[in-house]
Each structure stands twice: as structure tokens, then as C-alpha cells.
Amino acid sequence: MKMEFQVARDDYLSAGKVSSQIKQTLKQIGYPNELLRRMAVACYEAEINMIIHSYGGTIRLLIEEDGRIQMIFSDTGPGIADLEQAMTPGFSTASEKAREFGFGAGMGLPNIQRVSDHFDILTSHEGTTLTLGFELDP
């Protein structure tokens, strides 16, 4: 099963909509609550990152036949300048505008890595692709 969603730059008011939709879909399929919560945290943080930091992009949800879940977040740039810093809890490059909305704690990527079973990130000035995997029995 595949689903695809578009995320627009600076669309703060829609933040969380894709995550809610994905969570709802997985809930209907019957995934356990513990997995739904981890997925929701990861998806929301990654969705917010795309809104705050990227020029926009796509979120793809793939559900394998054995139940494993993959979420792929691809944006069109500008890329993460220093990935090591971006992975450091508390480090943030969020704009003043984003901070006014309560974002910019510098916990996005660390939170995502903590709750996902597989975490892979590729970044260049042409864009960033974050691939997350979730197992039923990690």
C-alpha cells in the first residue's frame, strides 16, 4: 500500500495534517497504539521540518506486506548545512517566525531518530531525503 502527500513551505497552519491522516489510516488498519504514537511523533517532526526549513516536498507512506512501515520525506532543498549540528539536541536554525509558532526547540531530528527503528538521511543543496522505518516487533 502506498500513499503520497504534498507539503508546502511555510504552511504553518496546516502543520500536522499529514501526520494526522497517516496516523488515522494506520489506526484503521489496526496497528498497535505504541507504534502509532512513535510514528506520529516522527511524522509530525519531519513534516514540521519540511514546512520550516525546506522549499516544500513530498511525504510517502509505504506499508509492506509483512506490516513494516516506511516513511520517506523528500524535499527540494536547500539541504542541511551541517548534519552533525542538526542532529545535536538543542541546536536549531529555525527562523523568528517559526519560533513564534513554538518551533525551534532543536529537538526535531533527535526526536525522530529516538522513536524510529530505522533512520537514514541524505542531504545536499538540491534537497534532503529522510527515510524512516518502523517494525511491528523492533
Next chain:
Amino acid sequence: MTLKQLVERTGWEPLVLTEEDREVTGGFSGDLLSWVMGHGEAGQVWVTVQTHLNVVAVAVLREFSCLIIANDAEISEEMLNRAKEEQLNVLCCHETAFEACRKLIEAGL
């Protein structure tokens, strides 16, 4: 404690109350959304002074039992409408976040 009991014990105004019998398991206070997303637990009440739409999204995704807007922070119709759509319980209070937490603990949380 149920949400109904919490409302009775604190006297705080319910702005949206869709599940009076929802069990409240604890509380969390914070205004940085990712921090709350990373550390909050399902069933807790969330005390904050943030009142924009993203607060509703975080509260729903994190499965908080109730949102408590402290310190008379201004709440927009838009946010309340979104909370109603999402069936998110919302209370508001005059106390600061600190005082609100103290009152929650005194109420038995």
C-alpha cells in the same frame, strides 16, 4: 482522576469538553512544541500558554487528555473550532503555568 473531577476540583472553565469521563494520567508543562512532542505522554494534561493551531495538532497526535491554557492567554475562535473538530478537550485558567501545575498537584494529579 477523570476530566470531570479535575474540572470540579480546579474550577477552571471548560472551553471544549467532549469526554468528561476521560482518565487523566498526569500532567506536562511546556511551550516548545518539539520538546512537548518528545517528552509528553498519552493521557496527560498539557499546560501551556501557546494558543496557535499547531498546539491542537501536537495535543491530538500526542493523545493528551486535555489542553490547559494558562495565564489568560488569548485563544482564537479558529483554535477552538479546530479543537472541537478534533474532539480535543480544552480548559483555560487565570493562573500562571507554574500556579496551574501546583493546583493540579493539589487536586490530586
